[in-house]
Amino acid sequence: MADYISTCSDWTFELIDRYDQEIGRVARNYGLDTYPNQIEIISAEQMMDAYSSIGMPVGYNHWTYGKKFLEYEHSYRRGHMGLAYEIVINSDPCIVYLMEENTMTMQALVIAHAAYGHNSFFKNNYLFQTWTSADAIIDYLLFAKNYVAECEQRYGVEEVELMLDSCHALMNYGVDRYKRPSRLSAQQEISRQKEREAYLQSQVNDLWRTLPVRKTEKRKKNAKPFPAEPQENLLYFIEKNAPLLEPWQREIVRIVRKIAQYFYPQRQTQVMNEGWACFWHYTLLNTLYDEGLVNESFMFEFLQSHTNVIAQPPFNNKHFSGINPYALGFSMMQDVKRISQQPTAEDHEWFPDIAGGDWRENLDFAMRNFKDESFIAQYLSPKLIRDLKLFAVLDDDRRDEYEISAIHNNKGYQHLRQALVDQYNLGSQEPDIQVYNVNLRGDRSLTLRHTQYNRRPLGDTAPEVLKHLKRLWQFPVRLETVDQKGNVSLLHEIK
Amino acid sequence: MTQIIDRRLNGKNKNAVNRQRFIKRFRQQIKQAVAEAVAERSITDIDQGERINIPSKDTAEPVFRHGAGGRREIVQPGNQEFVVGDTFPRPKTGQKKGGSNAGNSGESTDEFVFQLSREEFLEFFFEDLALPDLVKTQLTKIHEHKWVRAGYTVQGVPTNINVIRSLRGALARRIALRNPRERQLEEAEERLHALQQSPDADDPVTARMIRELEDEIVALKRHIEAVPFIDEFDLRYNNRIKQPKPITQAVMFCLMDVSGSMTQERKDIAKRFFILLYLFLIRNYEHIDVVFIRHHTTAKEVDEQEFFYSRESGGTVVSSALELMYEIIAKRYPSHEWNIYAAQASDGDNWDDDTENCRDLLMGKIMPLLQYYAYIEIHDRDDKRLWQEYKTVQAAYGNFAMQRIESVEDIYPVFRELFKKRADG
Numbered sequence: 001m002a003d004y005i006s007t008c009s010d011w012t013f014e015l016i017d018r019y020d021q022e023i024g025r026v027a028r029n030y031g032l033d034t035y036p037n038q039i040e041i042i043s044a045e046q047m048m049d050a051y052s053s054i055g056m057p058v059g060y061n062h063w064t065y066g067k068k069f070l071e072y073e074h075s076y077r078r079g080h081m082g083l084a085y086e087i088v089i090n091s092d093p094c095i096v097y098l099m100e101e102n103t104m105t106m107q108a109l110v111i112a113h114a115a116y117g118h119n120s121f122f123k124n125n126y127l128f129q130t131w132t133s134a135d136a137i138i139d140y141l142l143f144a145k146n147y148v149a150e151c152e153q154r155y156g157v158e159e160v161e162l163m164l165d166s167c168h169a170l171m172n173y174g175v176d177r178y179k180r181p182s183r184l185s186a187q188q189e190i191s192r193q194k195e196r197e198a199y200l201q202s203q204v205n206d207l208w209r210t211l212p213v214r215k216t217e218k219r220k221k222n223a224k225p226f227p228a229e230p231q232e233n234l235l236y237f238i239e240k241n242a243p244l245l246e247p248w249q250r251e252i253v254r255i256v257r258k259i260a261q262y263f264y265p266q267r268q269t270q271v272m273n274e275g276w277a278c279f280w281h282y283t284l285l286n287t288l289y290d291e292g293l294v295n296e297s298f299m300f301e302f303l304q305s306h307t308n309v310i311a312q313p314p315f316n317n318k319h320f321s322g323i324n325p326y327a328l329g330f331s332m333m334q335d336v337k338r339i340s341q342q343p344t345a346e347d348h349e350w351f352p353d354i355a356g357g358d359w360r361e362n363l364d365f366a367m368r369n370f371k372d373e374s375f376i377a378q379y380l381s382p383k384l385i386r387d388l389k390l391f392a393v394l395d396d397d398r399r400d401e402y403e404i405s406a407i408h409n410n411k412g413y414q415h416l417r418q419a420l421v422d423q424y425n426l427g428s429q430e431p432d433i434q435v436y437n438v439n440l441r442g443d444r445s446l447t448l449r450h451t452q453y454n455r456r457p458l459g460d461t462a463p464e465v466l467k468h469l470k471r472l473w474q475f476p477v478r479l480e481t482v483d484q485k486g487n488v489s490l491l492h493e494i495k
Numbered sequence: 496m497t498q499i500i501d502r503r504l505n506g507k508n509k510n511a512v513n514r515q516r517f518i519k520r521f522r523q524q525i526k527q528a529v530a531e532a533v534a535e536r537s538i539t540d541i542d543q544g545e546r547i548n549i550p551s552k553d554t555a556e557p558v559f560r561h562g563a564g565g566r567r568e569i570v571q572p573g574n575q576e577f578v579v580g581d582t583f584p585r586p587k588t589g590q591k592k593g594g595s596n597a598g599n600s601g602e603s604t605d606e607f608v609f610q611l612s613r614e615e616f617l618e619f620f621f622e623d624l625a626l627p628d629l630v631k632t633q634l635t636k637i638h639e640h641k642w643v644r645a646g647y648t649v650q651g652v653p654t655n656i657n658v659i660r661s662l663r664g665a666l667a668r669r670i671a672l673r674n675p676r677e678r679q680l681e682e683a684e685e686r687l688h689a690l691q692q693s694p695d696a697d698d699p700v701t702a703r704m705i706r707e708l709e710d711e712i713v714a715l716k717r718h719i720e721a722v723p724f725i726d727e728f729d730l731r732y733n734n735r736i737k738q739p740k741p742i743t744q745a746v747m748f749c750l751m752d753v754s755g756s757m758t759q760e761r762k763d764i765a766k767r768f769f770i771l772l773y774l775f776l777i778r779n780y781e782h783i784d785v786v787f788i789r790h791h792t793t794a795k796e797v798d799e800q801e802f803f804y805s806r807e808s809g810g811t812v813v814s815s816a817l818e819l820m821y822e823i824i825a826k827r828y829p830s831h832e833w834n835i836y837a838a839q840a841s842d843g844d845n846w847d848d849d850t851e852n853c854r855d856l857l858m859g860k861i862m863p864l865l866q867y868y869a870y871i872e873i874h875d876r877d878d879k880r881l882w883q884e885y886k887t888v889q890a891a892y893g894n895f896a897m898q899r900i901e902s903v904e905d906i907y908p909v910f911r912e913l914f915k916k917r918a919d920g
Contacts, residue, residue, distance in 0.1 A: 013499060020497045037497040046502065049509045066517030067554055069510045070609035093498070100503055115497070161516070169557055314573020323572060391574040397564045401582040407574055420570045431559050456565030464557035 004295050005288075009103040016041075016098070019108045020115065026287045027116040031360055032280065034119040035134060036093040039111065047099050048072045050087050054263070057089055058141045060148035060255075062164050088114035090122040090266070092134035105301040108294075112284040117277030124368050125272070127265035137262060144255040147193075151248050163249055166468035167235065167256035172430055174235030174257035175264045197247035230434040230449065234469070235260070237435045243444060244474045253472070268371045268426055275329015276367055278310055279337075282330070312388065323423075328388075332375070335384050336363050346382055372424040380420065382413045392419045397455075428453050436480070445476035450491065452483050463492050470494045518615065524549045525611070529619040534763060537799050538749075538773050539785060541620070544613045551607040620770075642735045651732025660731035668729060672722045680715040683708055744782040745834040745866075747772060748820050751802065752841040754791040754811045761873045762803055765840035768871050768906050772838045775910065780834065786823060790816035796823065811844045813881060814852040821860050830864040837865055843872040843879040854884040862892050869909045870897040 005022060006015050020039065027034070042050070052068035053059040089095040096114045098107050122128050152160045167174070231237045235257040239250050266273065285302055288294045312327035313319045336354065339347045340362050343355035354362045366379060385408045392415065394405040406412035406419065422428055436449040446469070450458055462479060470477045476495045482488050518525060528547045611619075647660055687708040695701055749769045751757070757765075776783050787802040788794055791809045794816040820837065828835060845853070862868065872882060882899070889895045898909040 013501070016499055017497075020499070024497065039497060039499045040502045041500070042502045046509070052510060052513070061512045061516060063513060063516035063520045064556060066510065066513030066515070067607070069514060070517060071607070074609045157516075161520075165556075172558055312572055314575070315571040316573065316575075320573075323570070388572045389574040390570055390572055391577055393569050393571060394566070395569065395585070396566045398566075401584055404577045404579055404581040405568060407577055407579055409579075412579065416570060419568045422568070423570055429561075431561055433559055452565070453561075454566040456567065457562045459560040459562035461555075461557040462559060465559050468557070 003292050004298075005293050006104050006298075007295060009105065009301075011102070011104040011107050015104055016107055016111070019104075020111055022288060022293055023108065023112050023116060023284050026284050026291075027112075027120075027280070030280075030283070031364065032116055032120040033124055034094065034116060035091075035123050037115045037119065038093040038095050039115060040095060040097050041100055042097050043100050044076075047087070047097065048076065050097060055087050055089060056141055056259075057091075057095060057138065058145050060145045060164075061152075062168075063161065064168065086110040086114045088118045089137075090118075090128060090132060090134055090262075091137050092123075094119040094122065094134075103301065105298050106305065108298075109281055109285065109302055109305065112281035113277045116284065117280035118273060120280075121269075121273050121276045121367060124364075125265070125269060125371075126369055127269060127371055131265050132262050140258065144259070147251060147255065151252065155248065160252070162471065163252050164256065166471045167253055169465045169468035170234050170238075170472075171256055171260045173433060174233060174253075174260040176233050176236070176261065177427070193251060197251070226438050226440050227435060230436050232434050233257070234433070234435060234448075238469075238472050241438070242473050245472065265371075268373075271325045271329040271332070271372045271424065272367070272370065272375050273329070274326045275331075275333045278306075278326055278330040279333035279363075282306060314389070331384055331387070332379055333363060333366075335381050336366055336379055339381065344383070350381060351379075373421045376424060377417065377421045380417045382408075382410075385413055385416055390416050390420070392416055431456075431458055433479075443476055445478055446473045447478045447480060449488070450479060450481040452481060455484060457481070458491065463494075466492050466494050518611075521549055521554065524553060526619055526622065529611075529616060532616075533620060533767070533770070538766070538770050539783075539799075541770050541774065542613065542777060543616070545611045545616045546608060547611050548606040548608050554607045617774075641738055643738045645734045645736040647731040648734040649728075649731065651734070655732040655734075657731050657733050661729050662725070664731060665725040665729035668726065669722055669724070673719050676715050676718050680712060680719070683712050683715065687712065744784075744832070745776050745780040745836060746784040746786060746828045747776055748823075748835070748837040749785065749787050749802065750816045750820065750837065750839040750841075751787075751789050752791070752811055752813070752844070753789045753805070753807050754809055754842075754844065755807070756842050756844060757873075761840075761842060764873055764900060764903055764906070765871070766803060767903050768840055768869075768900075768909070769838055771906060771910060772836060772869060776836060784828070784833075786820075788816050788819055788823075790819075794819040810846060811841075812849050813841065813845045814849050814856055817853055817856045817861060821856065824861075824864055834866045835864055836867050836869075837861075838869045838871075840871050840873065841881070842874045843881055845879070845881045847880060850880045850884050853881065854888060857885075857888050857895075858891060862888065862895065866894065868892075868895045870895075871906065871909055872897070872899045873901075874899070 005018050016039065020037070048069060050057065051072055053065050059065065086099075087097045094115065096110070096119075098110055102110065122132075122134060128134075148160060148164075227237070235253050238245070239253040239257065242250075242253075245253070285294070285299075289299050310324070310327045310330045312324050337359040339351050339355050340357050340359035343351070347355045366375065370378060388408075390408050391404060392406040392412075394403045396403075406415040408416070432451045432453060433448050434451075435446065437447040439445045439447075448469075458479075458481065466477055466479055476493065478493045479491045480488050481491050525547055528549070529545065532545045533541070647657060687705060690701055690705050690708065693701065747769075751762070751765055773783070773785065785799075787797050787799055789797055789802055789807075790811070790813065791807050792812045792815065796819065797805075816839075824830065824835060857868070870885060872879075882897075885895075885897055889897055896909045898905060900906060
């Protein structure tokens with residue numbers, strides 16, 4: 001009885017510290033490897049602040065963040081939305097926000113979920129390791145904030161706002177999908193930023209040299225196309241090649257691009273990241289209960305919010321809004337543990353490598369080496385497909401009706417798995433648009449190519465986005481689409 | 496390894512800048528919404544925030560995305576009776592999601608809805624009225640106390656030190672602490688002098704007395720020197736205390752001509768006029784009653800809805816309204832208990848015979864009871880009789896204000912006197 005860490009629902013700093021120590025101890029016993037934590041207690045209003053700046057602890061000013069804030073505030077005040085219990089920042093030390101309104105149980109839940117679950121995922125998943133630098137992000141964001149503020153003073157708030165608007169429109173196309181970006185370091189950013197300005201400008205100028213070609217140089221009839229190969233990173237291409245941008249504008253393009261790149265792994269690992277964190281808060285707090293450190297009322301409160309978080313309403317329920325990544329991720333992590341501990345004949349057939357193995361090793365391996373699409377491709381088991389009663393609907397605009405293309409039976413497992421993988425593949429969820437050509441010698445127009453995926457057309461926002469692109473490029477921009485047979489047609493053009 | 500930090504106290508309102516940016520960007524739309532809200536609201540509700548709707552296509556941030564069409568396969572949970580090969584008709588166009596779940600997201604997404612705070616709302620409301628900034632802050636701020644001088648205290652901040660008081664205290668303390676010692680010193684020196692002059696100065700007893708006296712003199716001098724020129728103890732600070740404003744009550748009479756010539760547009764201008772007076776009054780009085788009197792040939796006390804939105808036609812007898820107001824004051828609002836304000840809006844028409852009645856009523860009976868009488872005439876033609884008669888009232892009473900109005904920014908001058916008085920105090 002006297003061993004319980006706490007018995008009432010109010011939290012104190014001492015109790016938070018105590019819980020953190022116990023949860024940390026249990027987590028280390030399970031072999032979780034984490035960054036040091038920095039737990040920050042904040043108010044509801046601050047939570048909305050953090051929320052609306054997409055979780056960046058320091059961010060430059062922009063009206064869209066104000067819009068998000070108003071949106072959250074409105075629905076929070078009217079009770080449409082509970083606030084997120086936690087926000088966690090992929091940084092070293094890992095920053096975890098706890099909201100002051102939470103009860104002691106909720107704080108412990110958040111500590112287990114964010115400070116040990118998400119934290120260890122950030123530190124060890126290969127995407128995060130390759131693409132983000134946890135130790136440098138805060139400094140970089142600070143650099144970005146100051147730089148944008150300085151530009152606002154020098155060139156006016158409006159100018160900077162237009163620039164940011166246009167960059168945000170293309171933010172999803174500001175990431176390198178395959179090439180590893182250089183590491184972020186604020187120190188170097190500041191010291192090299194001036195250098196880069198001068199150098200970049202000279203490069204761009206060379207590309208756009210308008211001096212007459214010297215007679216000694218042979219004029220080639222068919223000059224090489226530029227870019228030599230299609231470019232997927234639109235913002236990068238603009239930063240390096242847009243003819244008329246001022247150096248500070250290029251720097252802003254770069255800032256938006258870097259931030260997009262920093263968040264790119266999070267967009268690719270939503271199911272895994274949340275599943276991993278849910279799995280660990282569930283496991284860690286249950287372990288505390290087994291050790292007699294928390295009492296039943298603690299567990300009831302915890303389990304109630306846990307089940308809310310991982311609830312998956314069926315498709316015909318009024319609360320349904322797509323597959324809940326928490327539910328899918330948690331079930332899959334639990335399933336890996338189950339397959340390791342109590343494999344069935346089916347599991348032996350489907351997962352010969354992990355069935356009957358050490359669940360900690362198997363989970364650790366899964367966490368380190370996958371992203372959502374490959375994780376689902378590798379680990380979604382027939383049993384889970386049956387449990388979730390998954391089915392696939394085929395929507396083809398050449399037919400008048402929807403068709404059920406697979407259900408949770410023997411024939412359907414592979415098919416469903418593949419369809420679900422596709423649903424989490426950012427490459428097929430976002431239209432594939434690349435820089436195809438720049439007319440160097442003529443009107444300097446920029447041509448983008450959209451390669452259709454399963455004949456899916458572009459949404460009606462494309463002309464709007466193209467206007468933003470035009471603002472950055474400042475010469476005519478064109479958007480072409482290529483269908484599956486390779487026919488090219490012009491979609492929009494802005495002169 | 497873990498660090499726990501309490502951030503609750505710092506970084507509040509971190510998003511205020513972004514909020515301002517948003518409001519600035521959508522100024523036009525918000526202004527439109529505020530104008531609509533003012534038209535719909537009751538005068539006594541003006542002092543609140545407002546829910547603002549903006550078409551969400553205006554606030555959208557466009558990105559490239561897939562449109563409807565093509566071939567796609569969607570995985571859903573919770574299958575009940577479907578088997579492979581089942582087909583069912585496609586939902587109507589415009590619903591994007593596949594499966595039978597389409598379009599159940601609940602709230603409409605056509606509008607971006609948010610809450611404007613009270614200050615922001617009033618700022619937009621004031622925008623057209625051409626109010627001086629001082630008046631704006633005065634109306635926006637909520638005063639409940641005022642600071643008054645209340646003598647001096649021994650504690651305070653350095654900026655509040657009262658130099659004269661402090662030095663006077665120091666001087667008194669120096670005199671009080673030094674004087675007795677100085678007297679003793681004088682005596683001791685006199686005695687020493689006497690002893691030194693005396694013939695038996697070499698006598699061992701006398702010599703000892705001299706030594707003792709010399710020691711005493713040294714000690715006394717040290718004491719006197721030790722009294723500081725100024726001590727913390729001497730410091731005096733100006734003292735200010737909060738004093739609650741006296742609780743008072745006021746009644747505001749809104750008088751309006753509702754004859755056929757008052758169009759809805761004119762009534763809207765009149766409404767702004769009444770609102771402004773109301774806003775002034777709630778800053779200054781604890782409790783306010785609003786009485787609406789409308790008139791054509793006869794006057795009637797009505798509620799706000801009827802006051803602004805029901806239409807009547809016919810001639811105009813202004814004195815009927817004044818008479819009714821006088822009756823109501825006599826019956827319900829004795830002038831020694833109530834501060835009485837009146838605001839009248841009209842297009843200036845009146846029966847010719849009645850105009851002198853009005854003047855007499857105002858001069859003889861009503862004006863002596865009132866704090867302030869504000870009159871606006873909404874038209875763009877030449878002077879009318881009523882205007883001229885009112886001029887004589889204005890000449891006689893400083894608290895009678897009148898103005899001819901064509902648009903809302905002409906309203907403020909009517910209240911100039913009223914606001915000036917308060918700004919001084």
